[in-house]
Amino acid sequence: MSQFRALAAVLRGGCVGGSQWLRVCGGGPARRWVDPGRSCSSGAAPGHSAVAGSSSYVEEMYFAWLEDHKNVHESWDAFFRNIQDSSPSGEVGEIRPSALLQGRVQSHSPGMAQKVVEDHLAVHTLIRAYQIRGHHVAQLDPLGILDADLDSFVPSDLITTIDKLGKPHNPFSHGVIVGFYNLDESDLDMSFQLPPTTFIGGADNTLPLKEIIRRLETSYCGHIGVEYMFINNVDQCQWIRQKFETPGIMQFTDAEKRTLLARLIRSTRFEDFLARKWSSEKRFGLEGCEVLIPALKTMIDKSSAAGIDSVIMGMPHRGRLNVLANVIRKDLDQIFCQFDPKLEPADEGSGDVKYHLGMYHERINRETDKNITLSLMANPSHLEAVDPVVQGKTKAEQFYRGDTQGKKVMSILIHGDAAFAGQGVVYETFHLSELPSYTTHGTIHVVVNNQIGFTTDPRVARSSPYPTDVARVVNAPIFHVNADDPEAVMYVCRVAAEWRATFNKDVVIDLVCYRRFGHNEMDEPMFTQPLMYKQICRQEQVLKKYSNRLIAEGVVTLQDFEEEVSKYDKICEEAYTSSKDGKILHIRHWLDSPWPDFFTAEGEPKSMSGVSTGLHEEVLQHISQIASSVPLEGFHIHPGVSRILRGRADLVKNRQMDWALGEYMAFGSLLKDGIHVRLSGQDVERGTFSHRHHVLHDQELDKLICVPMNHLWADQAPYTVCNSSLSEYGVLGFELGFAMASPNALILWEAQFGDFNNTAQCIIDQFISPGQAKWVRNNGIVLLLPHGMEGMGPEHSSARPERFLQMSKDDPDHFPEFSGDFEVQQLYECNWIVVNCSTPANYCHVLRRQILLPFRKPLIIFTPKSLLRHPDARSSFDDLAEGTTFKRLIPDEGPASQNPAQVKRVIFCTGKVYYELARERKRQKLERDIAIIRLEQISPFPFDLVRAEAERYGNAELVWCQEEHKNMGYCDYVRPRFLTVVANQKPIWYVGRDPAAAPATGNKSTHLNELKRFMDTAFNLNAFQGKDL
């Protein structure tokens, strides 16, 4: 590099003749813009090979630069500035530019130029290398044994003070730091212009290389590892650089340090207290990551200051009790009494274990003096399953409060390292984060990265360097931080909250920590992690380390510290004493989403009477008119859609409706009553089967759409219909969470085909079926599951009714007592409602009933495919008229019903097979002999109505007919209930397909043969004669 100083002097001397020379080459106006992208007159970057051999080219650049620094590319600008800065005085002006092309100087210049250029580029590249890869060498692991990125390498493009600088890196290179850049030791004192993509200079534009390296190390390789260079937005990258590179930016006042210490005391002493009092109880303590509590509180403080007044959180087992106690501020005695084995439940909740229950609390944030509501969602053991649920609940709160930018309501998700890396729902949830109908405008994710999952080492538990890599897909910055440095942790929490408030995008904090004990406190970790745990035994508590540090700094005295500790210990002791008074466990106190106005003060329904779901003719006419037209003028719809709308209009003229219109009536009428309706799922806007068309697309203007359902009434509630990402687990979880926020909304999730619901099985099994029993909260989510054997093969045929029915809790062997309104009472007691409607009117009624009921239960609807267009599957407006209601069972209304004593067989069925049965009965002219009765509500089983029908056709044999295979469908559910209805006095014969492994055949003729076979049996009046049960 020193060689180049001579060249600098030479070049400087040539400034006199610069303008003359410029005319020769440029031939244009005196001032030229030297475009770095062009050849002859451009400013190819100083390191470019074209530059290396051309000293006249360097001269050209130099003179242009002298005239105006802006004439050249910024790399040339930096290059010449550097030369100017380092040139010894006196040489300037002695050599004319022509000399540059001749003699000694000329012979040296190309190589020298190249070296200067290379050095400069090297430094810029080095800065960039730190920005990209500095986190790989950050000191993140408090134990100092595992590398947080599972690799101990130092990237070759980083020059660090610890292992390279000043030492020959390559033994054959004779004192030159070869590394990546060909820099030598003398370059360390050389000053370099800093690029605009770094803030390490503070107020300085240039820094010596040595200082550049030191500052980069401070910013990127200390206790914080910042991963952000994958973000494809320059402003966001600059924002992060400014937050982490600006010298001295990580400052805390003494007051802030004391608050941090006080919070750390609470976090640590809470776990110590539990360990002392209940030494043999599992509690999934936070030891090793005590800093989580001050971390969450810092985020909440900062977010509150930015205007947030509601924070919805989701988290797994680890540290949950501590979060409840010290972040949400649940009364300590209520937490402690959970450890009492004699506690009796006071309400219906099955009493889920204490580290699963949720909580909702409104309080004043002490730092900001503002109101804040904190809720922690109840969650199952199934790690990460709660993620989309939290997001849905957050979205709903934002929606109902008109918080369109997420400035009032936000979510925080806490994760374990193994689960965050391993569970696919994490990815699914990330992929909802930027979608218009699903975004919550930024979530702060915190990973409690204790570098272990149960007994499994991360080196065999994930393929990515960090557990957080999944977040890169959505350009979320990731802040890795050593959890034993509380101030570094607080700093990243502060920045994360500011990031969320500034960009409304997700951000991840990776708290690299350790787990002091086993997976739970009873578990022996030495079996599997002997070395790690030897180190953990030696590891001083972070509270001890930090308090010592603050005492040494003079921020607190030992006495202050000890007083603070005993103050909190005393609080715990007092709460412990009062917890012994509690004899009853009120699960209701652990409700995460209360609906105060919907229930009585005791949490009971306000009434238990039946609901009228019929509609006024005017309402029916108005909705159907909007449903069959385009409410916007000059809107160009597709001719096919036009045809569909005309078809609807024709139906309406005859006061008839098909399935799509029945759905329109339900949604439209609820919207009229101020009920928000939200329908979400893959392709729901058009409808997979192209029957719905709730969003019309202008055929000439891009992105111009019309949602007629939002044009029904001026003061209607909003209708949301949204095509989702191709996810079931994530999206169903999201909608379930959405449905938690308010009882006054109809939230529907439609599976593209019903069989895909099993991809969301965890949400169904862990939340929807047992949610109320575990967590005493109602939820009225509706699942629309297209189902039916259409000869289309094993996929897309079955929504697996058998599984939903198996989880229904009504007792098959107990004939219920009929008191009050039996229908409502039975619905109140069930865990969910399972229906298969055969008519559009009944579909409409059941959707309306869902909202008009005084409580909420999940509703599973097996919806049709071929029936969507079946000419017989239509309803008259009369079926929805005022006074009509949902029919749990549709009796036979034909000739058989007029002379029931003569009827020989009653076929009970549900769903689409009814139409096949009815057609076959007609074909065989058996309408007097055989009654066909449709079970529309399968669960809870309409014992009352079935008994009435069984009694009415007292002489007939009873048959259950289904199109599904015998080990599937409804058979196993209905059979014992039928037997209970007839007190086991009569058989209920099965007609349907034989048992099978796959839900349907893929062969059309086999399908038809199967259908024919069971139809033959259904109408063969001798089929069961002489048969045993």
Ligand SMILES: Cc1ncc(C[n+]2csc(CCOP(=O)(O)OP(=O)(O)O)c2C)c(N)n1
């Ligand atoms: C989906 C799921 N699979 C398996 C388990 C069983 N399990 C409970 S905790 C745990 C390890 C979790 O490790 P990590 O996510 O790192 O959290 P940590 O316990 O270390 O805080 C496992 C496998 C579970 N709870 N959920």
Ligand SMILES: [Mg+2]
């Ligand atoms: Mg872990």
